[in-house]
Amino acid sequence: MELADKKASDAAGLTDGAGVTAGGARRRRRCNPAIILGSLGFALGLISLIFAIYAATVARKGLTAANSGGGTGAVLSTDPRRGPAGAAFDGGLFAGSGYFAPMRPMKYSRSDFRASPVGNDIYLTGGLTNEAAPIPGDANSTVAKPTGRAIPNLVRYDTYTGAARELAPMPEPRTRHAAAVYGNNIYIMGGLTDVSDPDKHDPAGTVLVYDVTKGTWSTLPGRLTTPRTDACATAIDGKIYLMGGWAANYSAQLGGEVLDLKTGAWSPLPDGMIKRGDCECAALDDCVFVVGGWGPEDFSNVSECYHPSKGAWSRRADMPRPRGDFAAELLPGGRVLVLGGESGLPGKQGSNEHAMHHVDLYDFGDDVWTRKAPLPEARFRFDAAHVDQRVYVYGGQPTCTNSPKDNEALGRQPCVKVALDSTYVFLDIDHPNTYLYTKQ
Numbered sequence: 001m002e003l004a005d006k007k008a009s010d011a012a013g014l015t016d017g018a019g020v021t022a023g024g025a026r027r028r029r030r031c032n033p034a035i036i037l038g039s040l041g042f043a044l045g046l047i048s049l050i051f052a053i054y055a056a057t058v059a060r061k062g063l064t065a066a067n068s069g070g071g072t073g074a075v076l077s078t079d080p081r082r083g084p085a086g087a088a089f090d091g092g093l094f095a096g097s098g099y100f101a102p103m104r105p106m107k108y109s110r111s112d113f114r115a116s117p118v119g120n121d122i123y124l125t126g127g128l129t130n131e132a133a134p135i136p137g138d139a140n141s142t143v144a145k146p147t148g149r150a151i152p153n154l155v156r157y158d159t160y161t162g163a164a165r166e167l168a169p170m171p172e173p174r175t176r177h178a179a180a181v182y183g184n185n186i187y188i189m190g191g192l193t194d195v196s197d198p199d200k201h202d203p204a205g206t207v208l209v210y211d212v213t214k215g216t217w218s219t220l221p222g223r224l225t226t227p228r229t230d231a232c233a234t235a236i237d238g239k240i241y242l243m244g245g246w247a248a249n250y251s252a253q254l255g256g257e258v259l260d261l262k263t264g265a266w267s268p269l270p271d272g273m274i275k276r277g278d279c280e281c282a283a284l285d286d287c288v289f290v291v292g293g294w295g296p297e298d299f300s301n302v303s304e305c306y307h308p309s310k311g312a313w314s315r316r317a318d319m320p321r322p323r324g325d326f327a328a329e330l331l332p333g334g335r336v337l338v339l340g341g342e343s344g345l346p347g348k349q350g351s352n353e354h355a356m357h358h359v360d361l362y363d364f365g366d367d368v369w370t371r372k373a374p375l376p377e378a379r380f381r382f383d384a385a386h387v388d389q390r391v392y393v394y395g396g397q398p399t400c401t402n403s404p405k406d407n408e409a410l411g412r413q414p415c416v417k418v419a420l421d422s423t424y425v426f427l428d429i430d431h432p433n434t435y436l437y438t439k440q
Protein backbone atom coordinates (compact mmCIF):
# COMPACT_ATOMS: atom_id res chain seq x y z
CA MET A 1 0.00 0.00 0.00
CA GLU A 2 2.76 2.40 1.00
CA LEU A 3 4.75 1.38 -2.06
CA ALA A 4 1.78 2.04 -4.33
CA ASP A 5 1.30 5.48 -2.74
CA LYS A 6 4.97 6.22 -3.24
CA LYS A 7 4.73 5.24 -6.92
CA ALA A 8 1.68 7.43 -7.37
CA SER A 9 3.45 10.43 -5.84
CA ASP A 10 6.54 9.76 -7.97
CA ALA A 11 4.33 9.70 -11.04
CA ALA A 12 2.78 13.00 -9.94
CA GLY A 13 6.29 14.42 -9.51
CA LEU A 14 7.17 13.35 -13.04
CA THR A 15 4.12 15.06 -14.48
CA ASP A 16 4.99 18.22 -12.55
CA GLY A 17 8.53 18.04 -13.88
CA ALA A 18 7.34 17.77 -17.47
CA GLY A 19 4.99 20.70 -16.87
CA VAL A 20 7.84 22.86 -15.69
CA THR A 21 9.90 22.04 -18.77
CA ALA A 22 7.07 22.88 -21.15
CA GLY A 23 6.32 26.04 -19.18
CA GLY A 24 10.01 26.91 -19.35
CA ALA A 25 9.90 26.87 -23.15
CA ARG A 26 6.85 29.12 -23.13
CA ARG A 27 8.18 31.50 -20.52
CA ARG A 28 11.75 31.67 -21.70
CA ARG A 29 11.18 34.97 -23.50
CA ARG A 30 10.37 36.50 -20.12
CA CYS A 31 13.77 35.30 -18.95
CA ASN A 32 12.78 33.68 -15.67
CA PRO A 33 16.16 32.95 -14.00
CA ALA A 34 14.69 30.05 -12.02
CA ILE A 35 13.63 28.34 -15.26
CA ILE A 36 16.98 29.01 -16.93
CA LEU A 37 18.67 27.57 -13.85
CA GLY A 38 16.38 24.57 -13.99
CA SER A 39 17.19 23.92 -17.64
CA LEU A 40 20.89 24.42 -16.98
CA GLY A 41 20.66 21.99 -14.07
CA PHE A 42 18.95 19.48 -16.35
CA ALA A 43 21.64 19.83 -19.04
CA LEU A 44 24.35 19.46 -16.40
CA GLY A 45 22.56 16.45 -15.03
CA LEU A 46 22.59 14.85 -18.45
CA ILE A 47 26.32 15.56 -18.91
CA SER A 48 27.04 14.15 -15.45
CA LEU A 49 24.98 11.06 -16.19
CA ILE A 50 26.87 10.43 -19.44
CA PHE A 51 30.13 10.94 -17.55
CA ALA A 52 29.01 8.56 -14.81
CA ILE A 53 28.06 5.84 -17.31
CA TYR A 54 31.39 6.31 -19.09
CA ALA A 55 33.31 6.21 -15.79
CA ALA A 56 31.43 3.13 -14.64
CA THR A 57 32.17 1.40 -17.97
CA VAL A 58 35.87 2.24 -17.73
CA ALA A 59 35.91 1.06 -14.14
CA ARG A 60 34.16 -2.21 -15.03
CA LYS A 61 36.82 -2.85 -17.66
CA GLY A 62 39.40 -2.10 -14.96
CA LEU A 63 37.73 -4.57 -12.65
CA THR A 64 37.95 -7.24 -15.33
CA ALA A 65 41.61 -6.48 -15.90
CA ALA A 66 42.38 -6.48 -12.19
CA ASN A 67 40.57 -9.77 -11.68
CA SER A 68 42.20 -11.52 -14.58
CA GLY A 69 45.49 -11.61 -12.75
CA GLY A 70 48.15 -8.92 -12.40
CA GLY A 71 46.59 -6.45 -14.87
CA THR A 72 46.37 -2.74 -14.30
CA GLY A 73 43.14 -0.85 -14.02
CA ALA A 74 40.57 0.86 -11.86
CA VAL A 75 38.16 -0.71 -9.36
CA LEU A 76 35.11 0.93 -7.87
CA SER A 77 34.11 0.53 -4.25
CA THR A 78 31.65 2.04 -1.80
CA ASP A 79 34.21 1.53 0.98
CA PRO A 80 36.83 4.30 1.29
CA ARG A 81 38.77 2.34 3.94
CA ARG A 82 39.45 -1.00 2.26
CA GLY A 83 40.10 -1.73 -1.42
CA PRO A 84 41.09 -4.80 -3.44
CA ALA A 85 44.54 -6.28 -2.75
CA GLY A 86 47.32 -4.30 -4.39
CA ALA A 87 45.08 -1.39 -5.42
CA ALA A 88 45.67 2.16 -4.13
CA PHE A 89 42.87 4.46 -2.97
CA ASP A 90 42.45 7.16 -5.59
CA GLY A 91 39.69 9.29 -4.07
CA GLY A 92 36.06 9.87 -4.95
CA LEU A 93 34.92 8.81 -8.43
CA PHE A 94 33.11 12.14 -8.83
CA ALA A 95 36.09 14.31 -7.87
CA GLY A 96 35.94 17.56 -9.78
CA SER A 97 32.20 17.40 -10.47
CA GLY A 98 29.92 20.40 -10.07
CA TYR A 99 29.58 23.69 -11.92
CA PHE A 100 29.53 27.37 -10.95
CA ALA A 101 27.05 29.52 -12.89
CA PRO A 102 27.55 33.29 -12.64
CA MET A 103 24.56 35.18 -11.22
CA ARG A 104 23.58 38.85 -11.27
CA PRO A 105 26.15 40.77 -9.14
CA MET A 106 25.16 42.35 -5.82
CA LYS A 107 24.29 46.06 -5.90
CA TYR A 108 27.47 46.84 -3.96
CA SER A 109 30.73 45.13 -3.07
CA ARG A 110 30.74 43.45 0.30
CA SER A 111 33.03 41.24 2.39
CA ASP A 112 33.07 39.91 5.97
CA PHE A 113 29.27 39.53 6.10
CA ARG A 114 27.11 36.43 6.72
CA ALA A 115 24.65 34.66 4.40
CA SER A 116 21.85 32.78 6.22
CA PRO A 117 19.24 30.65 4.44
CA VAL A 118 15.61 30.64 5.64
CA GLY A 119 13.19 28.77 3.36
CA ASN A 120 13.99 29.71 -0.24
CA ASP A 121 15.52 33.06 0.69
CA ILE A 122 19.06 33.95 1.73
CA TYR A 123 19.64 36.84 4.15
CA LEU A 124 22.91 38.79 3.89
CA THR A 125 23.79 40.62 7.10
CA GLY A 126 26.31 43.41 7.72
CA GLY A 127 29.88 43.22 6.48
CA LEU A 128 32.48 45.57 5.19
CA THR A 129 32.29 47.79 2.12
CA ASN A 130 34.34 50.49 0.48
CA GLU A 131 31.58 51.80 -1.81
CA ALA A 132 31.58 55.57 -2.28
CA ALA A 133 28.05 55.48 -3.71
CA PRO A 134 25.28 55.72 -1.11
CA ILE A 135 23.93 52.40 0.11
CA PRO A 136 20.31 52.47 1.23
CA GLY A 137 19.92 51.93 4.98
CA ASP A 138 23.55 52.78 5.75
CA ALA A 139 23.54 56.22 7.39
CA ASN A 140 27.34 56.30 7.06
CA SER A 141 27.39 55.66 3.33
CA THR A 142 28.87 59.03 2.46
CA VAL A 143 31.62 58.71 5.08
CA ALA A 144 34.83 57.85 3.21
CA LYS A 145 37.08 55.63 5.33
CA PRO A 146 40.43 54.32 4.13
CA THR A 147 39.71 51.06 5.98
CA GLY A 148 36.24 50.65 4.49
CA ARG A 149 33.28 50.75 6.81
CA ALA A 150 31.12 48.29 8.70
CA ILE A 151 27.51 48.31 7.47
CA PRO A 152 24.22 47.39 9.18
CA ASN A 153 22.49 46.32 5.95
CA LEU A 154 20.19 43.33 5.61
CA VAL A 155 19.49 42.08 2.09
CA ARG A 156 17.03 39.32 1.27
CA TYR A 157 17.98 37.34 -1.83
CA ASP A 158 15.14 35.33 -3.37
CA THR A 159 16.67 32.18 -4.90
CA TYR A 160 13.60 31.63 -7.10
CA THR A 161 13.59 35.01 -8.85
CA GLY A 162 17.11 36.30 -8.17
CA ALA A 163 15.62 39.50 -6.73
CA ALA A 164 17.62 41.20 -3.94
CA ARG A 165 15.81 43.52 -1.55
CA GLU A 166 17.07 45.75 1.27
CA LEU A 167 15.15 45.06 4.51
CA ALA A 168 15.27 46.75 7.93
CA PRO A 169 18.99 47.23 8.76
CA MET A 170 20.51 45.85 11.98
CA PRO A 171 20.32 48.21 15.00
CA GLU A 172 24.08 48.78 14.55
CA PRO A 173 26.71 47.88 11.95
CA ARG A 174 28.36 44.46 12.29
CA THR A 175 31.23 42.88 10.42
CA ARG A 176 33.25 39.70 11.01
CA HIS A 177 30.32 38.38 13.07
CA ALA A 178 28.98 34.84 13.30
CA ALA A 179 25.41 33.92 12.32
CA ALA A 180 23.11 30.96 12.89
CA VAL A 181 19.52 30.19 11.89
CA TYR A 182 17.06 28.54 14.25
CA GLY A 183 13.40 28.32 13.27
CA ASN A 184 12.52 31.62 11.62
CA ASN A 185 15.15 33.59 13.52
CA ILE A 186 18.62 34.69 12.42
CA TYR A 187 21.08 35.14 15.30
CA ILE A 188 24.03 37.54 14.82
CA MET A 189 26.86 37.08 17.34
CA GLY A 190 29.99 39.07 18.13
CA GLY A 191 31.94 40.87 15.40
CA LEU A 192 32.99 44.50 15.15
CA THR A 193 30.66 47.51 15.06
CA ASP A 194 33.32 49.95 13.92
CA VAL A 195 36.47 49.51 11.83
CA SER A 196 37.45 53.18 11.46
CA ASP A 197 40.56 52.66 13.63
CA PRO A 198 42.56 49.68 12.30
CA ASP A 199 44.43 49.39 15.61
CA LYS A 200 41.23 48.90 17.56
CA HIS A 201 39.81 45.41 17.97
CA ASP A 202 36.92 45.60 20.41
CA PRO A 203 34.49 42.72 19.67
CA ALA A 204 30.77 42.95 20.43
CA GLY A 205 29.39 40.67 23.15
CA THR A 206 25.73 41.03 22.23
CA VAL A 207 23.41 38.89 20.12
CA LEU A 208 21.10 40.53 17.57
CA VAL A 209 18.06 38.56 16.39
CA TYR A 210 16.13 39.06 13.16
CA ASP A 211 12.65 37.58 13.18
CA VAL A 212 12.05 36.70 9.53
CA THR A 213 8.26 36.35 9.99
CA LYS A 214 7.81 39.75 11.66
CA GLY A 215 10.65 41.53 9.86
CA THR A 216 11.99 43.01 13.11
CA TRP A 217 15.33 43.17 14.96
CA SER A 218 15.85 42.74 18.70
CA THR A 219 18.80 42.27 21.07
CA LEU A 220 18.98 39.29 23.44
CA PRO A 221 19.51 40.06 27.15
CA GLY A 222 22.28 37.43 27.52
CA ARG A 223 25.85 38.25 26.47
CA LEU A 224 28.61 35.99 25.14
CA THR A 225 30.93 34.70 27.85
CA THR A 226 33.79 35.94 25.65
CA PRO A 227 33.15 38.69 23.05
CA ARG A 228 34.83 37.67 19.80
CA THR A 229 35.23 38.26 16.07
CA ASP A 230 35.66 35.74 13.23
CA ALA A 231 33.91 32.87 15.01
CA CYS A 232 31.51 30.43 13.34
CA ALA A 233 28.09 29.40 14.60
CA THR A 234 25.52 26.70 14.01
CA ALA A 235 22.23 25.78 15.70
CA ILE A 236 20.86 22.37 16.63
CA ASP A 237 18.32 21.07 19.19
CA GLY A 238 17.44 24.43 20.75
CA LYS A 239 21.06 25.47 21.17
CA ILE A 240 23.44 27.74 19.28
CA TYR A 241 27.10 26.75 19.22
CA LEU A 242 29.61 29.57 18.74
CA MET A 243 33.04 28.18 17.90
CA GLY A 244 36.51 29.73 17.74
CA GLY A 245 37.29 33.35 16.92
CA TRP A 246 39.59 36.07 18.24
CA ALA A 247 39.30 37.68 21.68
CA ALA A 248 39.65 41.46 22.15
CA ASN A 249 42.90 42.95 20.80
CA TYR A 250 43.69 39.58 19.21
CA SER A 251 44.90 38.53 22.67
CA ALA A 252 43.89 34.88 22.11
CA GLN A 253 42.17 32.42 19.84
CA LEU A 254 39.12 30.91 21.44
CA GLY A 255 37.31 27.60 21.93
CA GLY A 256 33.52 27.19 21.94
CA GLU A 257 30.53 28.41 23.90
CA VAL A 258 26.85 27.52 23.72
CA LEU A 259 23.59 29.45 24.03
CA ASP A 260 20.59 27.59 25.42
CA LEU A 261 17.66 29.24 23.65
CA LYS A 262 15.24 28.12 26.39
CA THR A 263 17.10 29.75 29.27
CA GLY A 264 18.89 32.47 27.26
CA ALA A 265 22.16 31.62 29.06
CA TRP A 266 25.59 31.28 27.47
CA SER A 267 28.11 28.81 28.86
CA PRO A 268 31.61 27.76 27.73
CA LEU A 269 32.06 24.34 26.10
CA PRO A 270 34.57 21.91 27.60
CA ASP A 271 38.17 22.29 26.39
CA GLY A 272 39.39 20.01 23.64
CA MET A 273 38.96 22.06 20.49
CA ILE A 274 42.09 23.36 18.80
CA LYS A 275 41.64 27.09 19.40
CA ARG A 276 41.46 29.12 16.21
CA GLY A 277 39.92 32.15 14.54
CA ASP A 278 38.44 32.37 11.01
CA CYS A 279 37.11 28.79 11.18
CA GLU A 280 33.77 27.50 9.89
CA CYS A 281 31.21 25.11 11.36
CA ALA A 282 28.17 22.98 10.54
CA ALA A 283 25.72 20.87 12.56
CA LEU A 284 25.98 17.17 11.66
CA ASP A 285 24.56 14.14 13.48
CA ASP A 286 25.62 14.60 17.15
CA CYS A 287 28.64 16.47 15.78
CA VAL A 288 29.13 20.20 15.79
CA PHE A 289 31.71 20.21 13.06
CA VAL A 290 34.51 22.81 13.21
CA VAL A 291 37.00 23.06 10.36
CA GLY A 292 39.99 25.15 9.24
CA GLY A 293 40.81 28.68 10.40
CA TRP A 294 43.98 30.27 11.76
CA GLY A 295 45.51 28.50 14.72
CA PRO A 296 47.58 27.96 16.63
CA GLU A 297 50.18 29.70 14.41
CA ASP A 298 49.18 29.26 10.79
CA PHE A 299 46.25 28.36 8.57
CA SER A 300 44.77 25.06 9.73
CA ASN A 301 43.50 21.92 7.96
CA VAL A 302 42.08 20.45 11.18
CA SER A 303 38.49 19.23 11.36
CA GLU A 304 36.90 18.08 14.57
CA CYS A 305 33.53 17.36 16.17
CA TYR A 306 31.99 18.49 19.40
CA HIS A 307 29.55 15.75 20.46
CA PRO A 308 26.70 17.31 22.49
CA SER A 309 25.58 13.88 23.79
CA LYS A 310 29.03 13.14 25.27
CA GLY A 311 30.22 16.68 26.00
CA ALA A 312 33.48 15.69 24.29
CA TRP A 313 35.54 16.38 21.18
CA SER A 314 36.90 14.05 18.51
CA ARG A 315 39.23 14.53 15.56
CA ARG A 316 38.00 13.91 11.99
CA ALA A 317 39.89 13.60 8.68
CA ASP A 318 42.09 16.61 7.83
CA MET A 319 40.83 18.98 5.16
CA PRO A 320 42.92 18.41 1.98
CA ARG A 321 44.42 21.89 2.44
CA PRO A 322 44.64 24.50 5.21
CA ARG A 323 42.52 27.64 4.92
CA GLY A 324 40.79 30.40 6.87
CA ASP A 325 37.97 32.87 6.14
CA PHE A 326 36.25 30.45 3.75
CA ALA A 327 32.63 29.28 3.53
CA ALA A 328 31.31 25.88 4.68
CA GLU A 329 27.74 24.85 3.86
CA LEU A 330 25.82 21.86 5.13
CA LEU A 331 24.33 19.74 2.32
CA PRO A 332 21.80 16.91 2.69
CA GLY A 333 23.16 13.47 3.61
CA GLY A 334 25.67 14.64 6.22
CA ARG A 335 27.96 16.44 3.81
CA VAL A 336 29.71 19.80 4.10
CA LEU A 337 30.84 21.80 1.06
CA VAL A 338 33.89 23.95 1.79
CA LEU A 339 34.53 26.79 -0.66
CA GLY A 340 37.42 29.19 -1.34
CA GLY A 341 39.13 30.90 1.58
CA GLU A 342 42.41 32.47 2.56
CA SER A 343 45.84 30.87 2.61
CA GLY A 344 49.48 31.91 2.58
CA LEU A 345 51.53 32.00 -0.58
CA PRO A 346 53.33 28.69 -1.16
CA GLY A 347 56.71 28.69 0.56
CA LYS A 348 56.10 32.05 2.24
CA GLN A 349 55.82 31.21 5.92
CA GLY A 350 53.32 33.41 7.78
CA SER A 351 52.00 35.07 4.61
CA ASN A 352 48.26 35.52 4.12
CA GLU A 353 45.62 37.28 1.99
CA HIS A 354 45.98 34.77 -0.81
CA ALA A 355 42.50 33.93 -2.16
CA MET A 356 41.71 30.30 -3.01
CA HIS A 357 39.67 28.68 -5.79
CA HIS A 358 39.55 25.29 -4.10
CA VAL A 359 36.28 23.58 -3.25
CA ASP A 360 36.16 20.35 -1.23
CA LEU A 361 33.30 18.16 -0.04
CA TYR A 362 33.38 16.42 3.34
CA ASP A 363 31.32 13.28 3.84
CA PHE A 364 30.69 12.75 7.55
CA GLY A 365 29.54 9.09 7.27
CA ASP A 366 32.68 8.04 5.36
CA ASP A 367 34.98 10.65 7.00
CA VAL A 368 36.40 11.42 3.55
CA TRP A 369 37.09 14.63 1.58
CA THR A 370 36.54 14.85 -2.19
CA ARG A 371 37.70 17.70 -4.43
CA LYS A 372 34.95 19.47 -6.36
CA ALA A 373 34.88 21.92 -9.28
CA PRO A 374 36.88 25.04 -8.31
CA LEU A 375 35.43 28.53 -7.84
CA PRO A 376 35.82 30.52 -11.09
CA GLU A 377 36.85 33.61 -9.09
CA ALA A 378 39.00 33.04 -5.98
CA ARG A 379 37.84 34.78 -2.79
CA PHE A 380 38.00 34.87 1.00
CA ARG A 381 36.14 36.79 3.76
CA PHE A 382 32.86 35.94 2.02
CA ASP A 383 29.95 33.67 2.71
CA ALA A 384 27.73 31.19 0.90
CA ALA A 385 24.39 29.53 1.64
CA HIS A 386 22.72 26.29 0.61
CA VAL A 387 19.12 26.17 -0.61
CA ASP A 388 17.67 23.04 -2.22
CA GLN A 389 20.86 21.53 -3.74
CA ARG A 390 22.16 24.93 -4.85
CA VAL A 391 24.95 26.77 -3.05
CA TYR A 392 24.99 30.55 -3.57
CA VAL A 393 28.32 32.36 -3.20
CA TYR A 394 28.49 36.12 -2.57
CA GLY A 395 31.20 38.80 -2.66
CA GLY A 396 34.30 38.61 -0.47
CA GLN A 397 37.82 39.74 -1.30
CA PRO A 398 40.32 38.56 -3.93
CA THR A 399 44.08 38.20 -3.45
CA CYS A 400 45.35 41.62 -2.42
CA THR A 401 48.79 41.20 -0.83
CA ASN A 402 50.34 42.21 -4.15
CA SER A 403 47.89 45.06 -4.76
CA PRO A 404 49.23 48.46 -5.93
CA LYS A 405 51.47 50.26 -3.48
CA ASP A 406 48.89 52.91 -2.56
CA ASN A 407 47.04 50.19 -0.66
CA GLU A 408 49.82 50.13 1.92
CA ALA A 409 48.29 53.27 3.37
CA LEU A 410 45.18 51.28 4.16
CA GLY A 411 46.62 49.53 7.19
CA ARG A 412 45.29 46.11 8.11
CA GLN A 413 42.38 46.01 5.70
CA PRO A 414 43.72 46.92 2.25
CA CYS A 415 41.72 44.15 0.62
CA VAL A 416 38.44 45.97 1.23
CA LYS A 417 39.42 48.32 -1.57
CA VAL A 418 39.12 45.54 -4.11
CA ALA A 419 36.15 43.73 -2.51
CA LEU A 420 33.89 41.78 -4.90
CA ASP A 421 30.24 42.21 -5.81
CA SER A 422 30.11 39.02 -7.91
CA THR A 423 27.89 36.05 -7.07
CA TYR A 424 27.82 32.45 -8.30
CA VAL A 425 25.64 29.42 -7.78
CA PHE A 426 27.19 25.95 -7.41
CA LEU A 427 25.20 23.17 -9.07
CA ASP A 428 25.94 19.48 -8.74
CA ILE A 429 24.18 16.16 -9.09
CA ASP A 430 23.71 14.18 -5.89
CA HIS A 431 26.04 11.23 -6.58
CA PRO A 432 26.16 8.09 -4.48
CA ASN A 433 29.49 7.75 -2.64
CA THR A 434 31.73 5.77 -4.97
CA TYR A 435 35.49 5.52 -4.62
CA LEU A 436 38.18 4.64 -7.09
CA TYR A 437 41.03 2.22 -6.45
CA THR A 438 43.76 1.90 -9.06
CA LYS A 439 46.16 -0.97 -9.66
CA GLN A 440 49.41 -0.30 -11.46
Ligand SMILES: *[C@@H]1O[C@H](CO)[C@@H](O)[C@H](O)[C@H]1NC(C)=O
Binds near residue numbers: 138139150152195196
Ligand atom coordinates in the same frame (compact mmCIF):
# COMPACT_ATOMS: atom_id res chain seq x y z
C1 LIG B 1 28.10 55.19 11.73
O1 LIG B 1 29.46 55.09 12.16
C2 LIG B 1 29.65 55.31 13.56
C3 LIG B 1 31.13 55.30 13.87
O2 LIG B 1 31.90 54.80 12.84
C4 LIG B 1 28.89 54.23 14.34
O3 LIG B 1 29.01 54.47 15.73
C5 LIG B 1 27.42 54.25 13.95
O4 LIG B 1 26.73 53.19 14.59
C6 LIG B 1 27.26 54.13 12.44
N1 LIG B 1 25.85 54.23 12.09
C7 LIG B 1 25.25 53.42 11.22
C8 LIG B 1 23.79 53.58 11.08
O5 LIG B 1 25.86 52.62 10.57
Ligand SMILES: *[C@@H]1O[C@H](CO)[C@@H](O)[C@H](O)[C@H]1NC(C)=O
Binds near residue numbers: 248249
Ligand atom coordinates in the same frame (compact mmCIF):
# COMPACT_ATOMS: atom_id res chain seq x y z
C1 LIG C 1 42.30 46.42 24.17
O1 LIG C 1 43.25 47.48 24.00
C2 LIG C 1 42.75 48.76 24.33
C3 LIG C 1 43.80 49.80 23.92
O2 LIG C 1 45.08 49.36 24.23
C4 LIG C 1 42.41 48.81 25.83
O3 LIG C 1 41.88 50.08 26.17
C5 LIG C 1 41.36 47.72 26.11
O4 LIG C 1 41.10 47.67 27.52
C6 LIG C 1 41.84 46.36 25.63
N1 LIG C 1 40.75 45.41 25.80
C7 LIG C 1 40.88 44.24 26.42
C8 LIG C 1 39.65 43.42 26.59
O5 LIG C 1 41.95 43.84 26.84
Ligand SMILES: *[C@@H]1O[C@H](CO)[C@@H](O)[C@H](O)[C@H]1NC(C)=O
Binds near residue numbers: 301318321
Ligand atom coordinates in the same frame (compact mmCIF):
# COMPACT_ATOMS: atom_id res chain seq x y z
C1 LIG D 1 47.42 18.82 7.69
O1 LIG D 1 48.43 19.68 8.21
C2 LIG D 1 49.41 18.98 8.96
C3 LIG D 1 50.31 20.04 9.58
O2 LIG D 1 50.77 20.95 8.64
C4 LIG D 1 50.16 18.01 8.06
O3 LIG D 1 51.11 17.30 8.79
C5 LIG D 1 49.14 17.05 7.45
O4 LIG D 1 49.76 16.19 6.53
C6 LIG D 1 48.03 17.82 6.74
N1 LIG D 1 47.00 16.90 6.26
C7 LIG D 1 46.68 16.77 4.96
C8 LIG D 1 45.58 15.82 4.64
O5 LIG D 1 47.25 17.38 4.07
